[in-house]
Amino acid sequence: MSQVSPMSSMSSIGASARPGRRDIGLGRRYAAERRFRFYGMAAIGFGLLFLFLLLFSVVSKGYTAFQQSMITIPVAFSEQVIDKDNERAANPQKLVSANYPVVARNALAKVLGVDEKDRAGLKAVNGLISDSVRTQLRDLVVADPSIIGTTRDVTFLASGDLDSAFKGQINLDVPEKDRKISDRQVGWMNQLAESGALSKHFNTGLFVNGASSRPEAAGVGVALVGSLYMMLIVLALSLPIGVAASIYLEEFAPKNRLTDLIEVNINNLAAVPSIVYGLLGLAVFVNFAGFPRSAALVGGLVLTLMTLPTIIIATRAALKAVPPSIRAAALGLGASKMQTVFHHVLPLAMPGILTGTIIGLAHALGETAPLLLIGMVAFVADVPATPLDPATALPVQIYMWANEAERAFVERTSGAIIVLLLFLILMNVGAILLRRRFERRW
Amino acid sequence: MKSLKLTAAALVASAAFAGVAVARDQIQIAGSSTVLPYAKIVAETFGETYPDFKTPIVESGGTGGGLKEFCKGVGPDTIDIANASRAIKDSEVEACKAAGVTEIQEVKIGYDGIVFATDAGNADLKLEPKDLYLALAAEVVVDGKLVANPYKKWSEVNKDLPDAEIAAYIPGEKHGTREVFEEKVLAAGCEASGAAEVIKAAVAEKDAQHAKCVAVRKDGLAVDIDGDYTETLARIAANKSGIGVFGLSFYENNADKLKVATVSGIVPSVETIASGEYPVSRPLFFYVKKAHLGVIPGLKDYVEFFTSDDMIGPDSPLAEYGLVPAPDAEREEVRKAFTDGKIM
Numbered sequence: 086m087s088q089v090s091p092m093s094s095m096s097s098i099g100a101s102a103r104p105g106r107r108d109i110g111l112g113r114r115y116a117a118e119r120r121f122r123f124y125g126m127a128a129i130g131f132g133l134l135f136l137f138l139l140l141f142s143v144v145s146k147g148y149t150a151f152q153q154s155m156i157t158i159p160v161a162f163s164e165q166v167i168d169k170d171n172e173r174a175a176n177p178q179k180l181v182s183a184n185y186p187v188v189a190r191n192a193l194a195k196v197l198g199v200d201e202k203d204r205a206g207l208k209a210v211n212g213l214i215s216d217s218v219r220t221q222l223r224d225l226v227v228a229d230p231s232i233i234g235t236t237r238d239v240t241f242l243a244s245g246d247l248d249s250a251f252k253g254q255i256n257l258d259v260p261e262k263d264r265k266i267s268d269r270q271v272g273w274m275n276q277l278a279e280s281g282a283l284s285k286h287f288n289t290g291l292f293v294n295g296a297s298s299r300p301e302a303a304g305v306g307v308a309l310v311g312s313l314y315m316m317l318i319v320l321a322l323s324l325p326i327g328v329a330a331s332i333y334l335e336e337f338a339p340k341n342r343l344t345d346l347i348e349v350n351i352n353n354l355a356a357v358p359s360i361v362y363g364l365l366g367l368a369v370f371v372n373f374a375g376f377p378r379s380a381a382l383v384g385g386l387v388l389t390l391m392t393l394p395t396i397i398i399a400t401r402a403a404l405k406a407v408p409p410s411i412r413a414a415a416l417g418l419g420a421s422k423m424q425t426v427f428h429h430v431l432p433l434a435m436p437g438i439l440t441g442t443i444i445g446l447a448h449a450l451g452e453t454a455p456l457l458l459i460g461m462v463a464f465v466a467d468v469p470a471t472p473l474d475p476a477t478a479l480p481v482q483i484y485m486w487a488n489e490a491e492r493a494f495v496e497r498t499s500g501a502i503i504v505l506l507l508f509l510i511l512m513n514v515g516a517i518l519l520r521r522r523f524e525r526r527w
Numbered sequence: 528m529k530s531l532k533l534t535a536a537a538l539v540a541s542a543a544f545a546g547v548a549v550a551r552d553q554i555q556i557a558g559s560s561t562v563l564p565y566a567k568i569v570a571e572t573f574g575e576t577y578p579d580f581k582t583p584i585v586e587s588g589g590t591g592g593g594l595k596e597f598c599k600g601v602g603p604d605t606i607d608i609a610n611a612s613r614a615i616k617d618s619e620v621e622a623c624k625a626a627g628v629t630e631i632q633e634v635k636i637g638y639d640g641i642v643f644a645t646d647a648g649n650a651d652l653k654l655e656p657k658d659l660y661l662a663l664a665a666e667v668v669v670d671g672k673l674v675a676n677p678y679k680k681w682s683e684v685n686k687d688l689p690d691a692e693i694a695a696y697i698p699g700e701k702h703g704t705r706e707v708f709e710e711k712v713l714a715a716g717c718e719a720s721g722a723a724e725v726i727k728a729a730v731a732e733k734d735a736q737h738a739k740c741v742a743v744r745k746d747g748l749a750v751d752i753d754g755d756y757t758e759t760l761a762r763i764a765a766n767k768s769g770i771g772v773f774g775l776s777f778y779e780n781n782a783d784k785l786k787v788a789t790v791s792g793i794v795p796s797v798e799t800i801a802s803g804e805y806p807v808s809r810p811l812f813f814y815v816k817k818a819h820l821g822v823i824p825g826l827k828d829y830v831e832f833f834t835s836d837d838m839i840g841p842d843s844p845l846a847e848y849g850l851v852p853a854p855d856a857e858r859e860e861v862r863k864a865f866t867d868g869k870i871m
Contacts, residue, residue, distance in 0.1 A: 181578060216844070220575050256783050259647070263782040295582075298567040375604055378555060379584055457588065460557070464567045466574055466582035475553065475584045485587070488755040490564065490780040 143506070147499025153288035153301065154243040154251045156214070156277065160192040161236040162226065173230060180230060185222040189214050189241060196282065197273050209270055215242035217302040242290070243283065245300035245493035250274060251283065254492055265492070291500060295466040296482070300493035303486070305501050307465045311381045311476030312450060312508070318385025318472065319392055319449050324442055326389075327396030334397075335404040336426050355394035362391045363455030371459055378460040379475035387455045392445040399441020403434035436520040443516035447509055453480045479505045551603040552824050554583035558593025558610030559703055560755060561639060561774060562811050565845050566610055569833045572844065573825075576832070580825035585610075590703045597814060598623035607819045607826055611812045612639065612703030620871060630817035630870045634830060635861050637839050638851040640775035640800040641707055641807045644785040646767040650689065652788035656806070658685045660716025662693050663749045665742035668722045673729060676744045691768035697743065698772055699753035707809040708772060709741035712790075715806070717741070760784065775800065776849020800851040808851065817870055834862050 277283035294304030366387035574582030597609035681688035717740035
């Protein structure tokens with residue numbers, strides 16, 4: 086690359102009036118620019134290609150997770166099965182512990198015409214129904230015991246294997262013994278689908294249910310709530326602390342060895358592997374302070390520590406970018422140092438601070454490593470009511486589902502990734518909108 | 528500014544609230560990733576069957592990590608149960624004692640089979656511990672002398688095996704599965720191939736003899752997998768002639784993608800493992816802090832629920848998932864030992 090110093094280009098402009106000396110490397114310089122533009126476009130194209138590949142692989146595998154196979158059949162709430170000896174008035178516990186899966190199984194067996202004495206057949210029928218039917222029917226009966234003895238249409242979840250087969254994710258050409266669904270069950274599946282009893286519905290369970298060992302009933306509900314709690318804690322703690330620290334360091338602190346040392350340390354902390362923060366959180370918050378294990382509060386505190394350096398660095402850069410003339414003008418008009426900072430400098434630095442904060446939060450949202458040590462990489466079925474209850478996070482749920490053996494978890498893993506990406510897009514769009522609102526020019 | 532002050536105030540309030548350590552009303556479990564799927568099924572069914580108790584929290588993190596957490600001490604801020612895919616070591620019992628966890632109850636839940644499998648497109652594979660030892664050991668005996676493993680192809684080890692490069696994906700050293708693999712496959716193969724005799728003659732110390740028998744080659748043909756079986760499955764998909772080590776339940780869930788190998792002529796299945804015919808299996812455990820029984824609500828009920836035949840019997844959901852149930856008498860013994868409060 087030829088170097089053209091400003092001086093020589095100026096002189097060549099001056100010289101261009103004289104004829105004969107036209108060769109100022111114009112063609113070469115244009116070619117260099119064209120080459121550079123090409124490199125730039127190639128770099129962007131490369132990035133877009135990988136983005137496209139990522140999205141394609143995730144969406145093509147995951148879009149089916151947003152649909153769930155359900156079976157709708159008339160279910161006879163037989164008194165014979167639920168409460169044989171009519172004890173429910175005396176002992177309400179009877180209704181809680183009744184054998185509801187058999188109620189659902191008998192209903193499906195009746196629709197499919199399976200004989201009551203065909204034990205292998207009944208077992209195969211049972212394999213089509215999700216075990217979560219137990220709680221579903223129990224809740225129905227406990228809420229309204231008068232339905233015992235009647236027959237109603239109930240929609241319940243198909244089992245994970247039936248769901249995978251119905252979505253075409255199980256290869257039905259391999260020998261019967263090598264797959265989780267038998268030829269007889271496939272026949273029933275087609276029969277149910279034809280009669281309309283088996284159909285795909287929008288999978289609301291994916292968003293509201295907690296973790297489950299049954300893929301059809303598993304959802305990211307606990308993880309969503311856990312991630313939300315943690316983001317709120319991180320935002321509420323790291324934004325004020327980070328901004329206060331940077332304003333002091335940038336605007337008030339004397340420049341000496343100590344502040345230099347602090348600056349080096351902050352920059353270092355920003356590059357420390359996140360697992361280190363997990364170890365610190367385990368030692369300080371769980372073992373020393375006695376906060377509960379697996380709680381979103383501890384996760385939020387650990388992620389706050391991790392996010393602080395990022396926010397401080399971004400905020401200091403944003404404060405530095407405010408022209409000194411603004412400060413000089415405010416001071417010159419008689420504003421105090423604090424008035425200068427809070428009335429003039431901070432509002433102008435706001436877009437930069439917000440961008441840094443959102444980047445920090447997005448980073449924290451995607452972390453699993455520090456959560457492993459404080460017990461948040463866990464199977465949590467109950468949706469946490471407060472940040473003190475056990476919870477998981479979205480990336481943790483993705484990691485745990487990726488390690489599951491069942492086929493039906495493959496699509497759910499990609500489905501959870503899509504949910505995480507949507508969450509991130511939402512945050513980034515929020516950041517852009519906020520920045521637009523606060524942006525000022527001078 | 529006002530909002531800033533408000534947030535600060537809210538934070539102080541929440542911190543003060545959190546400082547009050549609340550008595551825990553939820554069982555906390557950590558440990559082996561092999562036991563995790565079984566523990567999840569039990570925890571979930573427990574939560575559904577006993578609406579008065581919350582669903583237990585089950586963390587993964589490996590047998591060693593879980594026991595370490597378990598041995599931190601007694602009290603509501605420590606876990607109640609550690610899942611383990613091997614028996615607790617004496618050193619771990621000592622560590623527990625040092626931290627005040629003196630009363631540990633051991634519960635054996637059943638057995639887990641370890642299978643060798645290759646891509647579904649391959650021909651049937653018949654393995655012997657001896658073949659696996661010769662293919663994977665760091666040093667083997669050639670002409671009566673110990674030399675660095677010279678074999679590059681399965682057919683060089685045993686002419687009945689395919690004419691393909693040796694590639695084996697075995698569990699990494701932090702896995703409980705690795706120990707079973709070393710004991711039941713490599714050590715057995717070491718004996719069967721006659722290498723054990725040569726090693727005994729060359730090395731005096733017993734521990735060193737054993738270590739030499741189970742040392743795995745480091746030249747890249749045997750790959751340690753530190754992740755889960757999903758990673759092993761992905762490696763097999765990428766290298767069709769590779770052989771991977773899986774748990775029986777994982778294989779059964781992915782039987783359309785994998786072809787399982789017989790070991791010593793026995794096809795691994797729940798039946799052959801329960802009867803002891805299939806050689807590569809191991810018991811699965813969990814450990815309970817006796818001091819927490821009666822303190823943490825539902826802990827006793829959870830253990831009793833777990834050990835009931837509805838959960839670990841021959842026709843139970845765990846057996847359906849791939850757990851090999853212990854014989855009837857052994858399950859009865861486990862239940863009795865727990866009720867009697869037998870400690871280690």
